[in-house]
Amino acid sequence: DARVTQTPRHKVTEMGQEVTMRCQPILGHNTVFWYRQTMMQGLELLAYFRNRAPLDDSGMPKDRFSAEMPDATLATLKIQPSEPRDSAVYFCASGLGFNSPLHFGNGTRLTVT
Amino acid sequence: GEDVEQSLFLSVREGDSSVINCTYTDSSSTYLYWYKQEPGAGLQLLTYIFSNMDMKQDQRLTVLLNKKDKHLSLRIADTQTGDSAIYFCAEMDSSYKLIFGSGTRLLVRP
Numbered sequence: 001d002a003r004v005t006q007t008p009r010h011k012v013t014e015m016g017q018e019v020t021m022r023c024q025p026i027l028g029h030n031t032v033f034w035y036r037q038t039m040m041q042g043l044e045l046l047a048y049f050r051n052r053a054p055l056d057d058s059g060m061p062k063d064r065f066s067a068e069m070p071d072a073t074l075a076t077l078k079i080q081p082s083e084p085r086d087s088a089v090y091f092c093a094s095g096l097g098f099n100s101p102l103h104f105g106n107g108t109r110l111t112v113t
Numbered sequence: 114g115e116d117v118e119q120s121l122f123l124s125v126r127e128g129d130s131s132v133i134n135c136t137y138t139d140s141s142s143t144y145l146y147w148y149k150q151e152p153g154a155g156l157q158l159l160t161y162i163f164s165n166m167d168m169k170q171d172q173r174l175t176v177l178l179n180k181k182d183k184h185l186s187l188r189i190a191d192t193q194t195g196d197s198a199i200y201f202c203a204e205m206d207s208s209y210k211l212i213f214g215s216g217t218r219l220l221v222r223p
Contacts, residue, residue, distance in 0.1 A: 004155075031209075033211065035213075042213065042214075042215045042216065043201070043213040043216075045210055045211070045212075048210065055209075056208070056210065091155055091156070093156075093211075098205075098209040099143055099144055099205065099209070101144075101146060101158045101161055102146075102158070102211055103158065104148075104155035104156040104157070104158075105155050106153075106154055106155040107154075107155050
């Protein structure tokens with residue numbers, strides 16, 4: 001079964017540290033989405049890409065968050081510097097073009113102390 | 114902006130049918146989706162329906178779409194304890210973003 005792979009599964013870090021989360025989309029998928037899930041806000045869209053180009057990152061705090069796709073097999077989400085309010089589960093999802101369902105990874109659970 | 118709303122909680126007895134409801138606001142939505150999330154896991158795509166359909170059946174799952182009222186429902190027949198999870202409704206808006214509801218927690222009692 002093809003699946004979206006996210007690393008690490010868990011990350012605990014101190015406030016002010018840089019955090020990098022990685023995502024390997026399903027081979028052949030050309031859209032990649034980053035979502036953040038918290039109890040209070042539910043699922044929030046942070047950014048999404050099509051054919052490695054960023055289409056919308058308006059959901060992301062620009063001063064500390066950055067999302068990139070260095071190549072078609074890797075998407076990264078960085079937080080620098082991290083803050084306790086960034087604690088959440090971050091999900092990556094990929095799809096085969098628009099109007100196709102998204103397939104989610106198992107997420108990175110981030111805890112910032 | 115777009116909004117997707119769901120009730121927060123549903124409790125049913127094992128063997129009964131479950132119906133989870135969802136309303137959305139974007140009338141230009143082309144596809145509507147149901148995802149399932151189990152504890153500690155990502156979102157698993159259950160089923161989806163194209164906006165020009167009004168019903169889709171897939172084994173124990175039946176999706177009903179009322180486009181006029183912007184109402185979507187998911188019916189699970191013969192609900193099992195393994196169906197206990199959070200169910201998310203989502204719409205794909207005109208800019209191809211997937212907008213999720215807050216999720217309905219389904220509890221199946223033995």
